[in-house]
Amino acid sequence: MAEQYLDVLTVRLRGYSETPMPEHLTEAMSLSVAVGTQLDLEQLADEVRQDLAGQPHRIQQTRLETSWGAFSIGALLEIDVPTWLAGLGGVAALWHVIARRALSHGRARTVAGETHAETARTRAAENLNVGVDSIRIVGLEPVGDGHRVNLETPLGSFIVEIDSDGVSRMRRY
Secondary structure (H helix, E strand, O other): OOOEEEEEEEEEEEEEOOOOOHHHEEEEEEEEEEEEEEEOHHHHHHHHHHHHOOOOOEEEEEEEEEEOOOEEEEEEEEEEEEOOOHHHOOHHHHHHHHHHHHHOOOEEOOOOHHHHHHHHHHHHHHHHOOOHHHOEEEEEEEEOOEEEEEEEEOOEEEEEEEOOOOOEEEEEO
16 A cells, blocks of 8 residues: 555554453553644554564554545554563553554644543444443543543443543553
8 A cells, every 4th residue: 555645543452351352352542643644554554563573463454534524534543452462561562652653643633621521432432343322421530631431331341541642541440
């Protein structure tokens, strides 16, 4: 794949206790980056494959085109890995490398503080492949420069933390 213009790149890293199925999801991180220039998504995916150093994984690339009053081109890079990733120092260490790669192509799109709870519901729904309406917010508290949102989903209880840098971290509790 060659370079293509992108307005937004969204990167998701999801860790699973077993097979990459929603009921086995234990943690997920995501970040949206305002790119506004050319990006070779295949090259970025290849760099992530190198970061995984032969570990089990699934990478999916999706190009997103929106024409709803305004036109926008985006891409979604989803990386699914087992949570044990011992050779990489864990999913959090891999996320640090992937987020740095994504941010080298633009700046993070941040979420306004007053919308953290709804953003948490949306990100949980995307990661679990369930409807947003099936997720209930059961707690919200400020944490550092962001918020921690406790959610009840059809697949269990999750905590989503969203910081001022636009990164969301979701984990089962």
